[in-house]
Amino acid sequence: MASSSQALYAPLRTLIPPSQLPSRSPSPLIPVTNRPFSLSSAKPITSISTIGATHCPKRFSHLKAKSSISANMATEKKVQVFDSEEALSVSLAKYTADLSEKFVKQKGSFTVVVSGGSLIKSLRKLVEAPYIDSIDWSKWHMFWVDERVVPKDHPDSNYLLAFDGFLSKVPIPPGNVYAINDALSAEAAAEDYETCIKHLVHNGIITTSESTQFPKFDLMLLGMGPDGHVASLFPGHYLLQEKNKWVTFIKESPKPPPERITFTFPVINASANIALVVAGAGKAHPVHVSLGSGEDSEVLPVQMVAPEGELTWFLDKDAASKL
Numbered sequence: 167m168a169s170s171s172q173a174l175y176a177p178l179r180t181l182i183p184p185s186q187l188p189s190r191s192p193s194p195l196i197p198v199t200n201r202p203f204s205l206s207s208a209k210p211i212t213s214i215s216t217i218g219a220t221h222c223p224k225r226f227s228h229l230k231a232k233s234s235i236s237a238n239m240a241t242e243k244k245v246q247v248f249d250s251e252e253a254l255s256v257s258l259a260k261y262t263a264d265l266s267e268k269f270v271k272q273k274g275s276f277t278v279v280v281s282g283g284s285l286i287k288s289l290r291k292l293v294e295a296p297y298i299d300s301i302d303w304s305k306w307h308m309f310w311v312d313e314r315v316v317p318k319d320h321p322d323s324n325y326l327l328a329f330d331g332f333l334s335k336v337p338i339p340p341g342n343v344y345a346i347n348d349a350l351s352a353e354a355a356a357e358d359y360e361t362c363i364k365h366l367v368h369n370g371i372i373t374t375s376e377s378t379q380f381p382k383f384d385l386m387l388l389g390m391g392p393d394g395h396v397a398s399l400f401p402g403h404y405l406l407q408e409k410n411k412w413v414t415f416i417k418e419s420p421k422p423p424p425e426r427i428t429f430t431f432p433v434i435n436a437s438a439n440i441a442l443v444v445a446g447a448g449k450a451h452p453v454h455v456s457l458g459s460g461e462d463s464e465v466l467p468v469q470m471v472a473p474e475g476e477l478t479w480f481l482d483k484d485a486a487s488k489l
């Protein structure tokens with residue numbers, strides 16, 4: 167479906183004001199406090215360990231010719247394990263704030279992509295002192311790596327989750343928040359979001375990878391499911407091998423709701439920085455498979471995360487318990 171008119175961009179760039187959202191009690195996940203957090207509590211239980219260059223696991227060999235993963239063999243990978251999710255979130259806030267400062271200095275803007283799920287809760291320290299005041303929020307441009315095809319005020323909406331936990335607390339200009347158009351079908355919404363991103367590439371807001379020409383976001387903040395999925399890219403699904411599209415759709419997501427749109431791996435892996443934020447014992451298996459000696463019957467999507475830039479894992483000790 168063609169979607170080239172300016173009118174199509176308007177709904178993409180509309181930040182729903184809280185007054186238009188259904189009345190909701192404050193999220194219990196977002197304790198708001200002005201108390202600065204001691205950075206000493208952010209000390210990883212293992213010192214920050216750099217695992218070195220990522221090597222393509224042998225089990226990827228059948229995918230090599232078909233996907234972009236072979237292009238990023240030199241991904242810098244860091245793994246940080248924290249005593250608690252609380253300590254993880256303190257460190258994640260500093261990491262994000264530091265990147266924001268670096269990119270704003272370098273190019274006058276910061277393009278940030280978020281997933282849904284528990285990641286948003288883990289960003290809670292970013293909307294507290296000192297970062298709430300020190301970050302130049304006016305330079306932020308926010309995107310979603312995936313979205314459920316539901317209205318923006320639906321409890322399943324990743325936009326609503328991010329609005330409640332993050333966006334409503336920071337002064338990012340509403341015009342810099344690129345939500346997915348919820349008035350369209352999954353297929354049309356994916357095409358529309360890709361068109362929006364192309365427009366922003368054309369305008370120089372989003373840069374592109376010199377090697378692949380895919381859009382290169384400054385930072386992607388990604389959660390991971392217990393089955394090793396990232397974004398809405400699920401184990402064994404043919405979308406894992408998408409090589410051309412920037413944004414695509416799925417109508418049979420194993421994780422409800424079934425209809426979603428998602429960035430593809432070539433876009434994910436063009437990123438300058440990716441943080442994989444993983445907490446809880448339920449995720450220990452895919453972490454073990456990705457970073458340790460664990461095995462699975464198939465390549466897990468999270469194993470295909472291999473950005474051109476740097477990959478940093480933020481794990482709590484439960485997620486890292488099998489390493």
Ligand SMILES: O=C(O)[C@H](O)[C@@H](O)[C@H](O)[C@H](O)COP(=O)(O)O
Pocket residue numbers: 281282283284285312313314324388389390391392395396397398421
């Ligand atoms: O919309 C979604 O479902 C997500 O973007 C998805 O990729 C999520 O990040 C993982 O499923 C982890 O979610 P949890 O952290 O809540 O387990």
